[in-house]
Amino acid sequence: MDVSYINPFVRATIDCFKTMITDQILPLTPSLKRQPFSCYAISGIIGLSGEAQGSISLGFSMPVAVKVVSDMLKTQINETYPDLPDAIGEIANIIAGNAKKELSKFNLSISLPNVIIGENHTLAGEGGAPTILVPFSSGSGDFMMEISLKTK
Numbered sequence: 285m286d287v288s289y290i291n292p293f294v295r296a297t298i299d300c301f302k303t304m305i306t307d308q309i310l311p312l313t314p315s316l317k318r319q320p321f322s323c324y325a326i327s328g329i330i331g332l333s334g335e336a337q338g339s340i341s342l343g344f345s346m347p348v349a350v351k352v353v354s355d356m357l358k359t360q361i362n363e364t365y366p367d368l369p370d371a372i373g374e375i376a377n378i379i380a381g382n383a384k385k386e387l388s389k390f391n392l393s394i395s396l397p398n399v400i401i402g403e404n405h406t407l408a409g410e411g412g413a414p415t416i417l418v419p420f421s422s423g424s425g426d427f428m429m430e431i432s433l434k435t436k
Contacts, residue, residue: 289390290314290431293340294418296382297429301422304378305355309422317415317430323404324428325349326369328376331395338433340383341407342376348425355424369399 294311301309324343331339344352346363353371354361361368376397384394400407413434420427 289336289387289433289435290416290418292383292386293379293429293431295386296379297342297420299382300375300378301352304375305352305424307352307355307423309420312419312421314416314418317417324407325401325403325405326372327400327405327407328372329398329400329407330376330380331398332392332433333395334392335390336392336433336435338413338431339407340380341430342372342379343407343428343430344372345425345427346403348422348427351424352422352427369401373397373399 298309298311301307323345325346326349327341327343329339329341349368349372350361350363350365352375353365353368356371356375374397376399380394380397384392387394407430413432415430415432418429418431420429
């Protein structure tokens, strides 16, 4: 997997959290996903097609998702807030839009985000492609970016 496809999403995530959520985040050491399961309660997923096929996802525990969205909206919400999935999708959309600016030379198309909700849901990567995990530490709590791309 070419790191030039990954770094724009890391930078876009940092920028999104800094400007929209006013939270400084720190990417931690990336690793290869070796087990097919994760422990997320809500994930925003962005599909990629073109010179690379796969997905980028942001996975959160519910308390971290609630804190992130509360900070973004500048009002306290809870897990039953009806627009929580939309807000997680909007964060994924902002990240995709910002990353796409750097990825334009790769002739990529980026889908609208999808949001999955459910305790301990599993995200499967692109068949035959490795999945890179990029953990982030933030004032709102830790979350994970999963990048699974099959490049030409």
